[in-house]
Amino acid sequence: ADLDRLVEVWQRARTEGGTLLLGGRSGIGKSRVLFELLERVAGSGGVSVAAGRCVGSTGRSYQPFVEALSDLLLPREEDQAARRGALVARLEELLPDPPAIVGPRADVLLGGAHADGEETLSKDALFAACTRLVQRLGAEVPLILVVEDLHLAGTETLELYRHVARAVPDHPVLQVGVYCDESVEDGTPLHALVAEPDAEGARRVVLAPLDEMA
Numbered sequence: 001a002d003l004d005r006l007v008e009v010w011q012r013a014r015t016e017g018g019t020l021l022l023g024g025r026s027g028i029g030k031s032r033v034l035f036e037l038l039e040r041v042a043g044s045g046g047v048s049v050a051a052g053r054c055v056g057s058t059g060r061s062y063q064p065f066v067e068a069l070s071d072l073l074l075p076r077e078e079d080q081a082a083r084r085g086a087l088v089a090r091l092e093e094l095l096p097d098p099p100a101i102v103g104p105r106a107d108v109l110l111g112g113a114h115a116d117g118e119e120t121l122s123k124d125a126l127f128a129a130c131t132r133l134v135q136r137l138g139a140e141v142p143l144i145l146v147v148e149d150l151h152l153a154g155t156e157t158l159e160l161y162r163h164v165a166r167a168v169p170d171h172p173v174l175q176v177g178v179y180c181d182e183s184v185e186d187g188t189p190l191h192a193l194v195a196e197p198d199a200e201g202a203r204r205v206v207l208a209p210l211d212e213m214a
Contacts, residue, residue, distance in 0.1 A: 013174035024207035051146035138173035
């Protein structure tokens, strides 16, 4: 039943776009059900999947989105200069910005090699670039974008999650945020999102323990 609900969410998002909040207690099987969904949709072909994980205060700003977009965009070249050049070329295909602006965006995705990229871009510019990339990548191949351990996300990452949620309707993109119920504290930004997912056009699915489903 849980898998059927997720399949239904994806089928709708594939044409209309959407955001899913997947919750439940720690160890209840959220990752397993999500993996089953990804296995099923991958088997039907024509879908791209990217994922990133929140790690709390030890991570970079917007880390799960940097990880997910890096998976989709980073070329395989081992030489750092060639890698950056290929990434800039790819971003120029996807973004309407001039080369002088695309370069810093590439540096953010390259992470450790060019970690100063985040400092050269405003938050609005980063958000606009991220949503544009998600929309354009989804237009090329329908996209499932997974943010794991959303309960560990900082304020900036949650703000970007909300921003992407507002940007994906009418695009073949499903943004999935996976979180543990018991780790969502009252008064936190995630609590506000989970309490009123409709405010961002999101759907919430909470997995119940097996004994409650009997």
